Amino acid sequence: MQSKASPHVAILGGGIIGACSALALLKAGYRVTIVEPGKPGGDQAASFGNGAFISPASIIPMSMPGLWKKVPEYLLSPESPLTIRWRFLPRLLPWLMRFMLAGWSVRRVERTASVLSTLLGDAPARHAALAAECGHAEFIERRGLLYAYPTRADFEADALAWRLRRDNGVTWRELAGEELRAFEPALSARYGFAALVEAGGHCTDPGRYVAMLMDKAIERGATLVAAKATGFKLAGNRLTAVTTDRGDVACDRAVIAAGIHSRALAEQAGDVIPLESERGYHVEIVDPVTAPRIPVMPCDGKMANTVIGGRLRASGQVELASVETSPNWARADLLLRQLVATYPGLESGNRPLATTRWQGNRPSTPDGLPVIGPASASADIVHAFGHGHVGLASGPGTGSLVAALVSGQAPPVDPTPFRATRFR
Numbered sequence: 001m002q003s004k005a006s007p008h009v010a011i012l013g014g015g016i017i018g019a020c021s022a023l024a025l026l027k028a029g030y031r032v033t034i035v036e037p038g039k040p041g042g043d044q045a046a047s048f049g050n051g052a053f054i055s056p057a058s059i060i061p062m063s064m065p066g067l068w069k070k071v072p073e074y075l076l077s078p079e080s081p082l083t084i085r086w087r088f089l090p091r092l093l094p095w096l097m098r099f100m101l102a103g104w105s106v107r108r109v110e111r112t113a114s115v116l117s118t119l120l121g122d123a124p125a126r127h128a129a130l131a132a133e134c135g136h137a138e139f140i141e142r143r144g145l146l147y148a149y150p151t152r153a154d155f156e157a158d159a160l161a162w163r164l165r166r167d168n169g170v171t172w173r174e175l176a177g178e179e180l181r182a183f184e185p186a187l188s189a190r191y192g193f194a195a196l197v198e199a200g201g202h203c204t205d206p207g208r209y210v211a212m213l214m215d216k217a218i219e220r221g222a223t224l225v226a227a228k229a230t231g232f233k234l235a236g237n238r239l240t241a242v243t244t245d246r247g248d249v250a251c252d253r254a255v256i257a258a259g260i261h262s263r264a265l266a267e268q269a270g271d272v273i274p275l276e277s278e279r280g281y282h283v284e285i286v287d288p289v290t291a292p293r294i295p296v297m298p299c300d301g302k303m304a305n306t307v308i309g310g311r312l313r314a315s316g317q318v319e320l321a322s323v324e325t326s327p328n329w330a331r332a333d334l335l336l337r338q339l340v341a342t343y344p345g346l347e348s349g350n351r352p353l354a355t356t357r358w359q360g361n362r363p364s365t366p367d368g369l370p371v372i373g374p375a376s377a378s379a380d381i382v383h384a385f386g387h388g389h390v391g392l393a394s395g396p397g398t399g400s401l402v403a404a405l406v407s408g409q410a411p412p413v414d415p416t417p418f419r420a421t422r423f424r
Contacts, residue, residue, distance in 0.1 A: 046280070119393075228245045
């Protein structure tokens with residue numbers, strides 16, 4: 001229970017990380033103010049438009065051994081799942097070099113997967129418990145996740161990724177041929193093999209889920225300030241206030257959870273973080289005539305296929321460019337073509353496909369790990385950003401770690417790999 005004498009924490013950002021941190025800190029007895037300029041759960045947030053996977057298998061970093069050989073293809077092919085806008089290449093080169101080095105050896109990706117597993121290993125259970133505690137268990141379903149391949153040979157070509165998963169406690173059931181057809185009849189016949197991660201879960205509507213969590217935080221005593229955080233006021237190394245475009249918010253502690261906008265705030269808190277946007281896209285088919293029973297990740301499309309609020313969503317793509325750059329909707333068109341090819345029955349109706357599309361900014365570090373820990377300028381400021389592709393899944397785990405760091409309690413996982421100073 002909070003009182004006016006309780007320490008006051010300002011959380012900068014109202015996405016999934018901010019919402020989970022707010023709920024964890026309220027439970028720990030802190031007064032909480034959330035500073036967020038947009039609508040909680042709105043389409044400005046990366047968590048709004050993602051693939052909704054909550055998977056212990058999502059520990060595989062984007063940068064893997066041998067990726068550097070594919071960069072020329074990615075630069076030249078309009079069909080590749082990773083693209084770079086040419087004019088931004090000079091600015092992105094330092095980040096890209098660190099990105100390549102992070103996946104240069106098997107040993108390095110083994111470490112990354114192991115560290116991510118501390119946040120993701122129990123993510124489905126954490127989300128299910130959080131949603132149920134908030135009275136909205138319907139937002140989380142735990143019916144498994146299907147990773148589909150054309151052939152077993154294609155699956156075996158992904159051997160390193162699946163070995164990393166197995167080493168970190170992920171199990172799966174193999175489905176092939178008629179067994180796969182019976183399990184997922186909507187899937188194209190060209191997929192002859194799949195790995196079913198039965199421990200996986202998904203969110204039925206990420207945007208509404210985040211909005212619900214924020215509403216619950218406010219119901220439990222948090223204050224929402226509709227403003228953009230711009231900096232900090234310190235007395236020595238002690239925090240006295242967060243500055244915003246609508247005035248100061250007096251506070252004792254602050255949590256930087258502003259997604260892609262965290263970089264400038266972190267720099268003011270003493271840490272220069274190589275944070276870039278991995279721009280992602282989604283396309284949704286409204287009222288589809290067919291859809292998968294559970295979420296599917298087709299290996300050749302590199303996209304998450306999930307039913308969200310009665311719409312079939314394909315979410316994916318990595319486009320490296322400036323946050324301010326206009327969307328390249330050809331990326332969403334590519335997702336739509338892949339979606340129709342994956343589920344041929346989608347075009348069996350007697351009407352054109354009604355679709356929506358979205359583009360958002362994943363806040364990504366080059367080494368594939370988020371930044372979680374105290375800021376260099378003041379231990380009163382805690383970083384909690386840079387989750388890349390796993391922001392939604394890692395929300396509750398990050399919130400628990402943030403609450404422990406703010407309160408000085410023993411952290412639930414080792415925070416050392418997430419420290420901001422690793423980039424110096």
